[in-house]
Structures are given as structure tokens and as C-alpha cells.
Amino acid sequence: MNYKQLGKSGLKVSRICLGSNNFGAQIDETAAIKIILKALDLGINIIDTADIYTHGKSEEIIGKALKGRRDDVIIATKVGMNVGQGPNQTGLSRKHILNQIKRSLKSLETDYIDVYYLHRFDLETPLDESLLTLNDLIREGKVRYIACSNFAAWQIAKSYEVCERLDLEKFIAVQPPYNLLQRGIENELLPFCQQEMMGVLTYTPLRGGILTGKYAKNRPPPAGSRAEFNPRLLERMDKNEYSILENIQGVAKCLGVTMSQLAIAWILRNPIVTAPIVGASSPEQVEENCNALEVKIDDETSKTL
Numbered sequence: 144m145n146y147k148q149l150g151k152s153g154l155k156v157s158r159i160c161l162g163s164n165n166f167g168a169q170i171d172e173t174a175a176i177k178i179i180l181k182a183l184d185l186g187i188n189i190i191d192t193a194d195i196y197t198h199g200k201s202e203e204i205i206g207k208a209l210k211g212r213r214d215d216v217i218i219a220t221k222v223g224m225n226v227g228q229g230p231n232q233t234g235l236s237r238k239h240i241l242n243q244i245k246r247s248l249k250s251l252e253t254d255y256i257d258v259y260y261l262h263r264f265d266l267e268t269p270l271d272e273s274l275l276t277l278n279d280l281i282r283e284g285k286v287r288y289i290a291c292s293n294f295a296a297w298q299i300a301k302s303y304e305v306c307e308r309l310d311l312e313k314f315i316a317v318q319p320p321y322n323l324l325q326r327g328i329e330n331e332l333l334p335f336c337q338q339e340m341m342g343v344l345t346y347t348p349l350r351g352g353i354l355t356g357k358y359a360k361n362r363p364p365p366a367g368s369r370a371e372f373n374p375r376l377l378e379r380m381d382k383n384e385y386s387i388l389e390n391i392q393g394v395a396k397c398l399g400v401t402m403s404q405l406a407i408a409w410i411l412r413n414p415i416v417t418a419p420i421v422g423a424s425s426p427e428q429v430e431e432n433c434n435a436l437e438v439k440i441d442d443e444t445s446k447t448l
């Protein structure tokens with residue numbers, strides 16, 4: 144495993160981060176714990192979760208799996224999505240953040256979160272309120288670093304302005320979606336992060352499994368796959384994307400690697416990205432995905448992707 148500094152912080156994270164949004168639903172607790180332990184054996188030192196994933200079960204499973212080795216692992220969790228119907232069960236108000244950190248710490252069976260993300264921008268809550276709350280959590284020792292997810296460059300810039308004005312801790316990283324089929328962040332967010340030396344942990348590197356080549360047009364999803372569990376996954380696909388997949392499959396074949404490895408290696412070769420956050424439904428998948436670190440894609444090949 145290789146490690147990289149997360150933005151301007153002193154934190155060193157593995158170049159593959161483990162995702163966990165399927166733990167406790169499609170993947171039961173026993174299977175999820177096996178996946179986590181395999182990831183740690185392979186040198187992965189950062190696990191990504193959120194208060195909202197599988198109604199808190201993902202955090203609980205991670206808490207159980209890390210018993211006795213908490214301090215060796217970086218836990219990243221998030222707040223800000225709807226966790227209930229009430230008006231204060233969503234967003235980035237002081238009340239909601241403080242309620243949710245209490246729950247996350249309990250579920251994760253820990254007294255600190257390494258990286259605490261705002262899950263999405265909240266247009267209704269003043270940024271000052273959210274950022275002052277996060278700063279308090281750092282001062283209290285409940286959170287070590289803060290980050291944001293699904294923020295646009297202008298929203299991070301605005302947050303930085305507030306932090307400078309109030310002398311608060313700033314986000315060290317951002318978590319956007321990024322993969323061979325979704326490259327929107329290349330125009331603005333990635334150059335911004337490079338300029339600001341922000342860490343970038345990207346999600347859905349395999350587009351939920353679509354980039355592994357397991358799905359084909361007019362064929363039912365394979366048994367046990369995410370799309371069988373959640374048919375909405377394939378509804379997002381358009382005709383063009385199936386032909387893009389064929390091309391990716393061809394390139395992977397030429398390089399003698401799997402499609403998953405090619406998709407992950409393509410992200411890893413981007414110097415602005417710190418690490419992709421990769422989900423898995425078995426320990427074997429984690430191992431296959433970590434081997435993407437050995438895959439080299441030259442400039443000519445990259446242009447064909």
C-alpha cells in the first residue's frame with residue numbers, strides 16, 4: 144500500500160479508501176467485518192461512512208470491526224443528510240450537527256472522529272453557524288479534522304472566507320463523485336483543490352459496480368450484485384455509456400487487467416486526487432481493487448479512455 148498526505152494536513156491516508164454505504168443492508172454484518180479486516184490487512188487505513196448509511200448500521204459495524212485497533216485507523220464520517228422527517232433532522236444547523244455527532248460517536252464506539260464531513264452544502268443554515276460548531280468539536284477533541292462532501296468550488300471558497308474572518312479550522316479535504324463516466328469535477332473543483340492544496344477523496348470510482356463490466360444491456364443483473372439489490376443503479380445508465388464501457392473493456396483487455404483495476408488506476412494517476420473511496424461486497428474484491436496500485440496507464444492509453 145502507498146500513503147499520501149491528506150491536503151495540507153499531517154494525516155497520511157492509504158491510496159485506496161474503503162467505502163461502506165452497503166454495510167448492514169446488501170452486505171450483512173459478518174460479511175462486512177470480513178471486508179473491513181481484509182482491507183486493514185492490505186494496508187488500507189481509512190474507512191468512509193456517514194450517519195445516514197443504512198440508518199446508522201454502517202457506523203455500528205465499523206465500530207465493532209475496529210475494536211482493539213481504533214487508533215490505527217482513520218474513521219471518516221458525515222453529517223447533513225436527512226436522518227428523519229423532523230425539520231431539525233437534516234442540514235447543518237448547530238442542533239443537528241451536535242445531535243448527530245453524539246449518535247455517530249456512540250455507533251462507532253469511539254470518542255473521536257478523525258475526519259468529519261459536512262455531507263452537502265446547506266443553503267438555509269448560515270455557514271458561520273456550521274463552521275463555528277465544527278470548530279468547537281475540534282476544540283473539544285471529538286473531531287480531529289473537518290472536510291466537506293458534494294460542495295462546489297465556490298461553496299468551499301465561501302467557507303474559507305468565513306474561517307479566515309472568524310479564525311476557525313478549515314476543511315482539509317473534499318469528497319466529490321469521480322469516475323470514468325462522471326468527470327464533471329475536472330473543470331473547476333479539481334483545479335481549485337490543486338490551487339488550495341486540498342485533499343480530494345473521490346467517491347463511486349466504479350460507479351457503483353457499473354465500471355466492473357458486470358452489467359450488460361438487456362440482461363438481468365448478476366445474482367448478488369448491487370443492481371439486483373437496488374435496480375435503480377442501472378436506471379441511471381444511458382445508451383452512450385454502454386458503448387463507453389465497451390471501449391474501457393477493450394483497453395483493460397489490452398493491458399491485461401480487470402475493468403475495476405483500470406477504472407481505479409485511472410483515478411490514481413490523477414495527481415490532484417488523494418485517494419478513491421472504493422466500495423466492495425467481498426474481501427476478494429478489496430484485494431483485486433488494491434492491485435490497481437500496480438497498474439500503469441501511459442499518456443497515449445489514457446487519451447483513449
Ligand SMILES: NC(=O)c1ccc[n+]([C@@H]2O[C@H](COP(=O)([O-])OP(=O)(O)OC[C@H]3O[C@@H](n4cnc5c(N)ncnc54)[C@H](OP(=O)(O)O)[C@@H]3O)[C@@H](O)[C@H]2O)c1
Binds near residue numbers: 161318348350367
Ligand atoms: N459523499 C457522498 O455523497 C457519497 C455518495 C456515494 C458513495 N460515497 C462513498 O463512496 C463509497 C464508494 O461508492 P460506492 O460503493 O457507491 O461505489 P463504487 O465504489 O463505485 O462501487 C462499489 C461496488 O462495486 C462492486 N465492486 C467493487 N469492486 C469490485 C470488483 N473488483 N469486481 C466486481 N465488482 C466490484 C461491488 O458491488 P456488487 O459486488 O455488490 O455488485 C461494490 O459494492 C461508498 O461506499 C461511500 O463510502 C459517498
